[in-house]
Amino acid sequence: MPYDTQPVASHFIDGEYVEDTAGEISEVIYPATGEVIAKVHAATPAIVDKALAAAERAQKEWAAMSGTERGRVLRRAADIMRERNHDLSVLETYDTGKPMSETTIADATSGADALEYFGGLAASLTGEHIPLAGGDFVYTRRQALGVCVGIGAWNYPTQIACWKGAPALACGNTMVFKPSEVTPLCALKVAEILIEAGAPNGVYNVVQGMGAVGASLVTDPRVTKVSLTGSVPTGKKVYAAAAAEMKHVTMELGGKSPMIVFDDADIESAISGAINGNFYSTGQVCSNGTRVFVQKGIKEKFLARLAERMGDAVIGDPMEMETTIGPMSSERQLNIVEGYIAKGKEEGARLVKGGNRIEKDGYWIEPTLFADVTDDMTIAREEIFGPVLAVLDFDTEEEVMERANATEFGLAAGVFTQDLTRAHRVVAGFEAGTCYINTYNLAPVEAPFGGVKASGVGRENSKEAINHYSEVKTVYVSMNPCEAPF
């Protein structure tokens, strides 16, 4: 292994690496080869307690600093992340299997964007002044929530650690972050960098473990807010546990998003959207447009050209920059995807391309294209979280809108058309939190990101995220004598 992927210790608490070998050991596997690249211990109750105690103690000091000072730390952390982008991208590739052609532009860089953006906002987070009759007035104070818990999925370990940490810290909160047990390595680097950039010890902590560790964090009375990126079933459990204690939540969950291609669309552009929305990160993206509705007039042309362009995918060593498709991130996910492909065939979808496991070490599967998919098929209803693109066809706008929205999910949705008014009418009708016109799957830090319906609660990124990591205190000031009826 040319890079040392074994972390100094499993957890990062109160400004330093911490180990507790009593915690259950788990192996970190490089998905491209199946090799064990590191071992970490799950957090014991003592480790969880240590992390929360550090975060609770540090929060007072951190919140007492000016927004300008906090922002400076975050912006310095962004600079360090960018300087180390290459090494962080290599680690992200080892952790997830995603190719370097992606990780060098979408992971540490996206994390750095979040740190820079929220670092820039930190100094401008203010309350307001509300004048009232008789000279009385109200002012509001925008305050930190306290100790926030972040729980991550395995597809974007660096990005998720930063998307949660940056707005939380900008507002004066501290964080205990639990990465996915599948990808435990990258968040440790985020913690290291924040402390190096000047965050006081305890401001950002990382503990490892499975769902049970996450659950113990969620229910701890010291925690005031929980932000989860994960599946809908986990989201329902975590939301319920947080609600029982009246905690704030952000839920970034799964999807089965529609992408509608009308027959007047720029077909190459629409195919690019379908490729970006189904095969980026080997399909392991929550906002993927996995139900591609293509209007009947262009269906066969669309399928033929899409299959042709899929032939240009470079499936291979993720460390090579020309590679565009890496492995699945885990054996478990590979098996899940294979199961869905089998279901697609069984239920009568037409396999146009791919569909097979690639026989080599690691967790490889071909990018797969199904046509003639109908709304009732399993592959059109359930989130697959793999490189499986389902093309459904339609006749009219009215019909496709009803079908596009007929899902419990509501994360994202996209439309490809040259008709300006139709484009805006369609996005207005989408039951989805994040919509795209003539593009797909972008998530710049400046724009709110999140879902409706079962896909989530709250928004990450943009100024919106500030509302989810702070609360407003109202202060009524009387300039007059206080009066009472008796």
Ligand code: NAD
């Ligand atoms: P998952 O739900 O299995 O796990 C997510 C995290 O929750 C992990 O860290 C896990 O250890 C933890 N967890 C599990 N049970 C828990 C419990 N009871 N209490 C607290 N924590 C618990 O999801 P995954 O397989 O890691 O990730 C894939 C899912 O994430 C997909 O559904 C995908 O769509 C979704 N996702 C959503 C977004 C988004 O922004 N909306 C982004 C990436 C991934």
